[in-house]
Amino acid sequence: MTAFPDAAAFRATACASPPDERGAFGDFGGRFVPETLMPAVLELEGAFLEAINDDAFLQEWFDLLRNYVGRPTALTYAARLSDAVGADVWLKREDLNHTGAHKINNTLGQGLLCLRMGKRRVIAETGAGQHGVATATAAARLGLDCTVFMGAEDIERQALNVFRMKLLGADVVEVTSGTQTLKDATNEALREWVTRVRDTHYIIGSAVGPHPFPWMVRAFQSVIGVEARLQCEQAGIKPDIVVACVGGGSNSIGIFHPFRETDAGLVGIEAGGRGTRPGEHGASISYGEPGILHGSRSTILSTPTGQVQPAHSISAGLDYPGVGPELAYLAETGRARFVPITDDEALDAFVRLSELEGIVPALESAHAVAWLFRGEWGGQRPTILLNLSGRGDKDVQQVARMLAERS
Numbered sequence: 477m478t479a480f481p482d483a484a485a486f487r488a489t490a491c492a493s494p495p496d497e498r499g500a501f502g503d504f505g506g507r508f509v510p511e512t513l514m515p516a517v518l519e520l521e522g523a524f525l526e527a528i529n530d531d532a533f534l535q536e537w538f539d540l541l542r543n544y545v546g547r548p549t550a551l552t553y554a555a556r557l558s559d560a561v562g563a564d565v566w567l568k569r570e571d572l573n574h575t576g577a578h579k580i581n582n583t584l585g586q587g588l589l590c591l592r593m594g595k596r597r598v599i600a601e602t603g604a605g606q607h608g609v610a611t612a613t614a615a616a617r618l619g620l621d622c623t624v625f626m627g628a629e630d631i632e633r634q635a636l637n638v639f640r641m642k643l644l645g646a647d648v649v650e651v652t653s654g655t656q657t658l659k660d661a662t663n664e665a666l667r668e669w670v671t672r673v674r675d676t677h678y679i680i681g682s683a684v685g686p687h688p689f690p691w692m693v694r695a696f697q698s699v700i701g702v703e704a705r706l707q708c709e710q711a712g713i714k715p716d717i718v719v720a721c722v723g724g725g726s727n728s729i730g731i732f733h734p735f736r737e738t739d740a741g742l743v744g745i746e747a748g749g750r751g752t753r754p755g756e757h758g759a760s761i762s763y764g765e766p767g768i769l770h771g772s773r774s775t776i777l778s779t780p781t782g783q784v785q786p787a788h789s790i791s792a793g794l795d796y797p798g799v800g801p802e803l804a805y806l807a808e809t810g811r812a813r814f815v816p817i818t819d820d821e822a823l824d825a826f827v828r829l830s831e832l833e834g835i836v837p838a839l840e841s842a843h844a845v846a847w848l849f850r851g852e853w854g855g856q857r858p859t860i861l862l863n864l865s866g867r868g869d870k871d872v873q874q875v876a877r878m879l880a881e882r883s
């Protein structure tokens with residue numbers, strides 16, 4: 477028995493429920509880019525369509541996922557956590573991936589696509605540094621030049637990942653505009669892409685950006701949910717709830733998408749930060765309004781005059797004022813619900829999961845774990861599938877500091 481999908485089955489699931497001809501999911505998505513970028517996004521759409529329908533491309537990517545990343549990742553029953561929260565909790569262990577998070581699934585897929593388009597250089601934005609590390613890793617493995625844009629504040633928060641990216645041969649460009657976080661790094665990467673579209677592919681790290689990015693990133697990250705469904709079926713597990721943290725939305729849509737035709741409830745956990753006032757959180761679906769950010773229409777955090785409202789989260793990877801359009805659509809249609817979890821709850825969950833299961837989660841993933849402690853399901857003990865999107869090595873110094881400040 478294997479929990480690894482075959483090409484045809486993967487394609488059928490990953491490509492199901494595509495966006496419409498405008499690249500939109502209902503009222504969300506689309507392609508709002510300067511004219512100079514249109515040829516690049518159209519070229520990308522064509523290349524992606526061809527690649528995803530080519531078994532040889534999928535096999536090459538699967539081979540990397542299997543023998544380089546270490547997929548399929550384990551599905552772990554968390555016995556002590558289950559007792560603590562009164563539910564049967566299964567963890568999809570994206571923390572076990574090479575480089576420590578789900579981001580590598582997408583960067584290897586897009587890296588292969590870059591080669592297929594005859595380009596030799598990739599650029600990326602990063603917040604937590606995980607996507608930057610995953611891009612630099614894929615670039616090293618595939619022999620591509622790599623430049624990563626990162627906000628100055630995130631460079632400070634994630635010094636270890638900055639060092640890792642440089643070690644992997646990437647140039648790290650410090651972004652000092654705006655709030656000096658992920659949104660500004662994304663602006664800068666988009667600006668750079670406009671000037672270098674001929675030889676450069678922009679590897680967006682989440683299910684955001686202009687069409688085809690949200691759809692393409694969803695397809696690559698669907699490997700999480702496709703595997704998890706196979707693993708659940710083989711083990712006779714029927715999740716009542718699938719839960720994942722939401723930054724831009726790639727790990728959540730990656731695990732949700734293959735479960736959307738099942739009876740499972742889908743719960744996305746947003747960054748509730750320090751409070752509900754503007755600037756205190758990163759909960760774009762819970763507190764945002766429809767708007768356009770980074771090339772697509774979604775729900776975003778904005779000021780009364782329509783400017784982007786800076787976000788806040790304890791975790792750099794959730795510190796983003798927008799969210800992927802497909803998640804906004806799932807929220808609007810009621811297929812998924814979204815809950816903000818505070819910085820403090822995430823910090824507690826970071827410690828609790830470490831103590832209870834011997835697994836140190838990424839601060840982003842700790843938001844999803846924290847939701848379990850709220851016990852908001854009512855009724856009988858449910859079976860919950862939780863996407864543990866990454867491991868917490870990158871966060872331990874920051875957490876040590878915050879715990880010391882707390883006591």
Ligand SMILES: Cc1ncc(COP(=O)(O)O)c(C=O)c1O
Nearest residue numbers: 606682723724725726727793866
């Ligand atoms: C471990 C981890 N989980 C989650 C996220 C949030 O991103 P997304 O919503 O795209 O999964 C990040 C972003 O950097 C991350 O590093």
